[in-house]
Amino acid sequence: AKPVTSKTHRRILTGVCHKVVRDRTILICDEGSRNVWLKSGKNNLAAFFLAQTHKKPQSCAELVFMNGTLMRFSPLLVLAFFATPVLAESPPVTTLFGANLDSHMASSFHDLDAMVDFTKVALKQDPGNGMLAERLFSANVLKGDLASAEGLAPLVIKTNSQQRTARLVLGLKDFRDHRYADARAQFNEAAYTPFGILASTLLNAWSYAGEDSLNAALKELDKLDSQPGFNNYRAFHTALIADYMGNKIRADAAYKSAYQLAPGSLRVVQAYGNYLERQDNKADAEKIYRAYLTADNGNVMITQQLKDLANAPKPQPFVATPNAAAGEILFSISSAMSSEETGEAAVTFAQLALPLTSDRDFVLATLAGAQNNMKDIEASTASYEQISKTSPLRDFADMQIAVNQLILDHKPEAIDKLKQLVLRSPNDIDANVTLGGAYRSNEQYTEAADTYDKAIALMSGNEANAWHVYYDRGITYDHLKQYDKSEADFRKALELSKDDPQVLNYLGYSMIDRGINLDEALSMVKKAVSLKPNDGYITDSLGWAYFVLKNYTDATTYCERAVDLIPSDPIIAEHLGDVYWRGGRELEARFQWQHALDNHPDDADVPRITAKLKDGLPPDLAAKPADAPTTTDPAKKPDNG
Numbered sequence: 001a002k003p004v005t006s007k008t009h010r011r012i013l014t015g016v017c018h019k020v021v022r023d024r025t026i027l028i029c030d031e032g033s034r035n036v037w038l039k040s041g042k043n044n045l046a047a048f049f050l051a052q053t054h055k056k057p058q059s060c061a062e063l064v065f066m067n068g069t070l071m072r073f074s075p076l077l078v079l080a081f082f083a084t085p086v087l088a089e090s091p092p093v094t095t096l097f098g099a100n101l102d103s104h105m106a107s108s109f110h111d112l113d114a115m116v117d118f119t120k121v122a123l124k125q126d127p128g129n130g131m132l133a134e135r136l137f138s139a140n141v142l143k144g145d146l147a148s149a150e151g152l153a154p155l156v157i158k159t160n161s162q163q164r165t166a167r168l169v170l171g172l173k174d175f176r177d178h179r180y181a182d183a184r185a186q187f188n189e190a191a192y193t194p195f196g197i198l199a200s201t202l203l204n205a206w207s208y209a210g211e212d213s214l215n216a217a218l219k220e221l222d223k224l225d226s227q228p229g230f231n232n233y234r235a236f237h238t239a240l241i242a243d244y245m246g247n248k249i250r251a252d253a254a255y256k257s258a259y260q261l262a263p264g265s266l267r268v269v270q271a272y273g274n275y276l277e278r279q280d281n282k283a284d285a286e287k288i289y290r291a292y293l294t295a296d297n298g299n300v301m302i303t304q305q306l307k308d309l310a311n312a313p314k315p316q317p318f319v320a321t322p323n324a325a326a327g328e329i330l331f332s333i334s335s336a337m338s339s340e341e342t343g344e345a346a347v348t349f350a351q352l353a354l355p356l357t358s359d360r361d362f363v364l365a366t367l368a369g370a371q372n373n374m375k376d377i378e379a380s381t382a383s384y385e386q387i388s389k390t391s392p393l394r395d396f397a398d399m400q401i402a403v404n405q406l407i408l409d410h411k412p413e414a415i416d417k418l419k420q421l422v423l424r425s426p427n428d429i430d431a432n433v434t435l436g437g438a439y440r441s442n443e444q445y446t447e448a449a450d451t452y453d454k455a456i457a458l459m460s461g462n463e464a465n466a467w468h469v470y471y472d473r474g475i476t477y478d479h480l481k482q483y484d485k486s487e488a489d490f491r492k493a494l495e496l497s498k499d500d501p502q503v504l505n506y507l508g509y510s511m512i513d514r515g516i517n518l519d520e521a522l523s524m525v526k527k528a529v530s531l532k533p534n535d536g537y538i539t540d541s542l543g544w545a546y547f548v549l550k551n552y553t554d555a556t557t558y559c560e561r562a563v564d565l566i567p568s569d570p571i572i573a574e575h576l577g578d579v580y581w582r583g584g585r586e587l588e589a590r591f592q593w594q595h596a597l598d599n600h601p602d603d604a605d606v607p608r609i610t611a612k613l614k615d616g617l618p619p620d621l622a623a624k625p626a627d628a629p630t631t632t633d634p635a636k637k638p639d640n641g
Helices: 031-038 045-053 060-064 075-083 096-108 112-125 130-143 146-159 164-176 180-189 194-210 214-226 231-244 248-261 266-278 282-295 300-311 322-336 340-353 360-373 377-385 394-407 411-424 429-441 445-458 466-479 483-497 501-514 518-531 536-548 552-565 570-582 586-598 603-615
Strands: 009-012 628-632
Touching: 096 112, 096 130, 112 130, 130 146, 130 164, 130 340, 146 164, 164 180, 164 194, 164 322, 164 340, 180 194, 194 214, 194 231, 194 322, 214 231, 231 248, 231 266, 231 322, 248 266, 266 282, 266 300, 282 300, 322 340, 322 360, 340 360, 360 377, 360 394, 377 394, 394 411, 394 429, 411 429, 429 445, 429 466, 445 466, 466 483, 466 501, 483 501, 501 518, 501 536, 518 536, 536 552, 536 570, 552 570, 570 586, 570 603, 586 603
Parallel strands: 009 628
Antiparallel strands: none
């Protein structure tokens, strides 16, 4: 069999049309303010381990050696973990120490149910322990049990007066009950981070609106002028507050300003269009809807508003109450945080928004995406399942449930769900693309190629991610050994993507592998590495390309670099072992092959690597490619826009 190396990340593309809440859909602050927040995030090694494996460790060895990084636990903690290797299977714990320890471990692995259970046991024995109360409070918020969180918040604040979420929970309780001055006192205590300042200022402004004080509300919003990147929020909520309070002149000007600042924000377009419709200005409403659809092909929410424009009665205000406005504020902040680095914060704000919002389905979609980022796949699926059967987001939700099933390796169920979706909506490009990805994930390459054909036939060619469909179909043809077709698709993908490094990498190595266009091919892989120098899979590709070309010096350089970048990948380690063997470094080669086995390769790879460890590398023996872990496309969740 021919050697095929690490040419691509295996992935599931969930569409090309930005049909729901992707990219420009929600976020109305700029990248500057978003980056301020991201820089304050902290890495969690246990969460990172879960991100790679989607499972709890089955032994202490798996816990301690995560992704090639030694986690430094106290000896007592390590010994305790030996005694309880899997949290979900632990016996009931009655001691304070044992319950506290297991609660801490459950927190590290984002096992919210176990975290709540163990922390309750510990807190029952030490009811004044603020640290335990804060841990239980946080778990309850993440689970959406806000009633329990409200009960714990006073104890949390007694121990940690600056616990932002506890202040928000108590402030929102006062806000709902129209105790606006008390709510402001709580919100002000939470205003010590960029997004804390944003949330507090917007909520305070709406509390003044609830007291029927427009001037006080607008004066509060003026505070955002000193915060970089928040001018879009200020303009948007100025418009919403003026609209809510019936000040048409100010609302007209503010909506125009908000739209000029963020014409690509779904929420701004929805709110402004809604306002224009209520002013009987359907012509201008139609213009902004169509302009948005031109830039964001097929967005189901705007498509529905455009459809309703002709026949539906005049809509209700986009934000009709201060409570609904609070939900909008919390939801928009959640969507701005929807990334792996800020997953817990995104879930927290979405859960806080859910009981307040007037747009429950949209918030549920955002919550589900944030839960997916936290690798809480079951919770993500449960949130998607709550979306109304009549919602424009229903097809999107079903598609994402199928993607979650793929993440959990429930491939037949995922394919069945996607087939039902395509049967229901045969012209849905996203559904067809996702089904093609599911077939490819299940190594049903003929079915995948046929499905990608259908998706491409439905495309206009102007879709933002159109290149990726050609790329994925090219990979499929490569597996089917239809190399002329695969090369044509890769070259089309390069044309549309303006030389995406993944496409350069795959096509370049494919040609090296087949011994054609060698100068062009090596240049492609080199360019891919220059564009993504910290991508271990692409770096491994270049090293393996040099290995195939028998340039063992350069092969060593790049394969060593790839192992440094991704020390946990068994096939990359195997490649470095092969390179060392060919370079006469046999002891180091065996070390790398053993490292490959220790990193849990696929069952099919174990005999090959074991044979190398025993007998070395026979002449002309090829190694298997290194594939990146299967992931879903970033377009799958509601994100920022």
